[in-house]
Amino acid sequence: MDYGHELVFGTFLTPDVENAERVIALAQLTEQVGLDLVTVQDHPYQPRLLDAWTLLSVIAAHTQSVSVSTNVANLPLRHPVVLARSVATLDRITGGRVELGLGAGGFLEAVAANAGPRLTAGESVEALEEAIAIIREVWAGGTGGIRLAGKHYTVAGAKRGPEPSHDVQIWLGAYKPRMLAITGRLADGWLPSSAYVPPEELPALNKLIDEAAVAAGREPSAVRRLYNVSGNFNGHGGFLQGGEDLWIDQLTELTLTEGMSTYILASDNPEDIRRFADLAPAVREAVAAARSTAAAAPAVNPAPGTAPAESAASTSPPFPSPAPSRGNFSVVPTPPPSAKRSGVQVLDESERPTGPALDPTRTYTPQQLAAGEHLVQVHDHLRAELEQIRDLVEQVAAGSLGVGAARNHINTMTMRQNNWTLGVYCETYCRLVTTHHSIEDAALFPRLRRADPTLTPVVDRLQAEHLIIHDVLEGVDKALVALVDGSGTIDTLRAAVDLLDDTLLSHLSYEERELVEPLARLGVM
Numbered sequence: 001m002d003y004g005h006e007l008v009f010g011t012f013l014t015p016d017v018e019n020a021e022r023v024i025a026l027a028q029l030t031e032q033v034g035l036d037l038v039t040v041q042d043h044p045y046q047p048r049l050l051d052a053w054t055l056l057s058v059i060a061a062h063t064q065s066v067s068v069s070t071n072v073a074n075l076p077l078r079h080p081v082v083l084a085r086s087v088a089t090l091d092r093i094t095g096g097r098v099e100l101g102l103g104a105g106g107f108l109e110a111v112a113a114n115a116g117p118r119l120t121a122g123e124s125v126e127a128l129e130e131a132i133a134i135i136r137e138v139w140a141g142g143t144g145g146i147r148l149a150g151k152h153y154t155v156a157g158a159k160r161g162p163e164p165s166h167d168v169q170i171w172l173g174a175y176k177p178r179m180l181a182i183t184g185r186l187a188d189g190w191l192p193s194s195a196y197v198p199p200e201e202l203p204a205l206n207k208l209i210d211e212a213a214v215a216a217g218r219e220p221s222a223v224r225r226l227y228n229v230s231g232n233f234n235g236h237g238g239f240l241q242g243g244e245d246l247w248i249d250q251l252t253e254l255t256l257t258e259g260m261s262t263y264i265l266a267s268d269n270p271e272d273i274r275r276f277a278d279l280a281p282a283v284r285e286a287v288a289a290a291r292s293t294a295a296a297a298p299a300v301n302p303a304p305g306t307a308p309a310e311s312a313a314s315t316s317p318p319f320p321s322p323a324p325s326r327g328n329f330s331v332v333p334t335p336p337p338s339a340k341r342s343g344v345q346v347l348d349e350s351e352r353p354t355g356p357a358l359d360p361t362r363t364y365t366p367q368q369l370a371a372g373e374h375l376v377q378v379h380d381h382l383r384a385e386l387e388q389i390r391d392l393v394e395q396v397a398a399g400s401l402g403v404g405a406a407r408n409h410i411n412t413m414t415m416r417q418n419n420w421t422l423g424v425y426c427e428t429y430c431r432l433v434t435t436h437h438s439i440e441d442a443a444l445f446p447r448l449r450r451a452d453p454t455l456t457p458v459v460d461r462l463q464a465e466h467l468i469i470h471d472v473l474e475g476v477d478k479a480l481v482a483l484v485d486g487s488g489t490i491d492t493l494r495a496a497v498d499l500l501d502d503t504l505l506s507h508l509s510y511e512e513r514e515l516v517e518p519l520a521r522l523g524v525m
Helices: 017-032 052-061 080-094 108-113 121-140 177-186 199-215 244-258 270-296 366-398 403-411 423-432 444-451 453-485 490-522
Strands: 008-013 037-040 067-070 098-103 145-149 154-159 170-172 224-229 260-266
Touching (some): 008 270, 017 037, 017 270, 037 052, 037 260, 052 067, 080 121, 108 366, 121 145, 121 154, 121 170, 121 177, 121 366, 199 244, 244 270, 260 270, 366 403, 366 490, 403 453, 444 453, 444 490, 453 490
Parallel strands (some): 037 067, 098 170, 224 260
Antiparallel strands (some): 145 154
16 A cells, blocks of 8 residues: 655664764765665664764764654663653754654663663553653643653653654554554554565555554554665665666555655665665656556446456555454464574474464453463563574674673573473463462463363474474574684574574464463463
8 A cells, every 4th residue: 555655765874883983974975865864773772882862963963954863762761751852852953854763672681781671572562652652742842741640651740842843753663563553553653674574574564553543543644654674786686686676666666555655774885875865766756657647547446246456566465364253362473474594494384283273252351361461471572582692693793792791691591591481481470460370380381281182282392392492592502602612603603593583483473373362261371
């Protein structure tokens, strides 16, 4: 779906602390070649990266017309009142050249290590929703104090202002259903990265945003669709892997079929930035021509009982068929990534057994739904730890962290300490939340077998995969050791982490698919 937004093109620069002058020069180049927007990542816990807001202020001072934004701001370490005033201040100084890319904070352990709040993934999403309300109240101006009492932020009489120079947009970096729902309800834009959401996954996630917007009484077009993209002008096929003509065709198609209207190039290569700027006008022209043709075309009513033909120009995959009815069961399992990182496969996903199908007529209490949701939250924590491992490896590659320190850090992570057994989490959760349940000393899986014998094949398979994942983790450890003694390389370590990524994310998705409903239905935690 084309939402009709004007096209915007920009850059996503690495705020490398060792090359601050170069980062500023690349921002100036972004403006000089005619691009619209400069963005930088915000990881306040990472000393090898420049502070995002300080850097954006300097970039704004060294440019005249280009807009600037975080991509995206780390909310847990940026208090919403202070963040709102920082944005408004810079926007007033620059005459309206600031937007706010905002995220819930992906590296939760790193946030906590730097005196930030220790939140679960679910809590960080709750905090984000509260923060958006506070930020908008600060920007609203006028008299009277702000009074918002939330679970994570309470504002009791804070003064409004300053007002920004223009209507600052809030763009959310969102990937999971809960965050996508907030995007549809509250945000001005959705800002994913092609590395995490490839083009073929955009329709399903756009659909979730659209549905949330409609449910909130908004037009889906109220949410701008932005896209951090990376590619290779010398590539040979694939998404943005080829010459300028391929880039023009693919970006035009994404605009017309998926509504993406802001393309942000993740590159620190000046030549890439110049070539990206050169092709931007061609994309704008192609989109304008297609929109003009569509507007001039007469409406065609299909014959009774037939569906409209799909446009021959569209090569985008259709939206998925409606899912089977889930009754009031609202817990959504996290899907696995669509693409693998590693060429090695240690799990045969085709042999995974399945449990009983969900009964669409069954209803669930909020307490039951919370039991299923908790498993997703636990897994989100493990997914965040996986991202930390990737970050540690890149720190080793950049020479900012020793291999020994990285190995020690990985060994303190939950995924190593608990050896992939979720019983520890589930026992703790039961004691804290579902105290009306009888707490047994046995682990989760034996209880599931007893409660529903038809789950036994699934549980057996999950336990077998725990052992495989443990071995894959050991492979990461061996690759770290090999890097120290000189028998291995950083590429070997990256390959080991790629295999962990594939194996872990596949396993977590399978476990959620099979267990979130039984956990709720059986009251077994």
